[in-house]
Amino acid sequence: MEKIQVTLLSGRTLHQGTGKEVGKTSQEYFKNVAICEIDPEDMKTLSIREGTNVKISTEFGSVVVKATESKRAPHQQIVYMPYGPWVNTLIDFKTHGTGMPSFKGIPATIEPAAPAEPVLTLQELLKQNFRKT
Numbered sequence: 001m002e003k004i005q006v007t008l009l010s011g012r013t014l015h016q017g018t019g020k021e022v023g024k025t026s027q028e029y030f031k032n033v034a035i036c037e038i039d040p041e042d043m044k045t046l047s048i049r050e051g052t053n054v055k056i057s058t059e060f061g062s063v064v065v066k067a068t069e070s071k072r073a074p075h076q077q078i079v080y081m082p083y084g085p086w087v088n089t090l091i092d093f094k095t096h097g098t099g100m101p102s103f104k105g106i107p108a109t110i111e112p113a114a115p116a117e118p119v120l121t122l123q124e125l126l127k128q129n130f131r132k133t
Helices: 014-022 027-033 040-046 122-129
Strands: 004-011 035-038 053-058 061-069 078-082 106-112
Touching: 004 040, 004 053, 027 035, 035 040, 035 053, 040 061, 040 106
Parallel strands: 004 078, 035 061
Antiparallel strands: 004 106, 035 078, 053 061, 053 106
């Protein structure tokens, strides 16, 4: 299975904001936030199409999301995820005195997800990654 090194960026999107207004447990929020925008050439390298489940990993965690073809190409080895709980599993929680963790320039790997690795719902994601110890 192909895996590539990428730089992860995250930020707000119109669709993320709209979905948040509908509700964070809504299907609209899920379909607009549990995604990763990938350069078309990187999608070819990974042998994936739009809607394929991909696994993104950083030193802080990993998550499975839906691949979407970036409309802002070319930018090989740079992937983008909207703000939300799915990208939060991939970032360093430390703020280094700024009060806000870094959502930009995070080294990551991306690969097609194994067939048994689904995109988790918000409730499943929270139980798996943010449970009390």
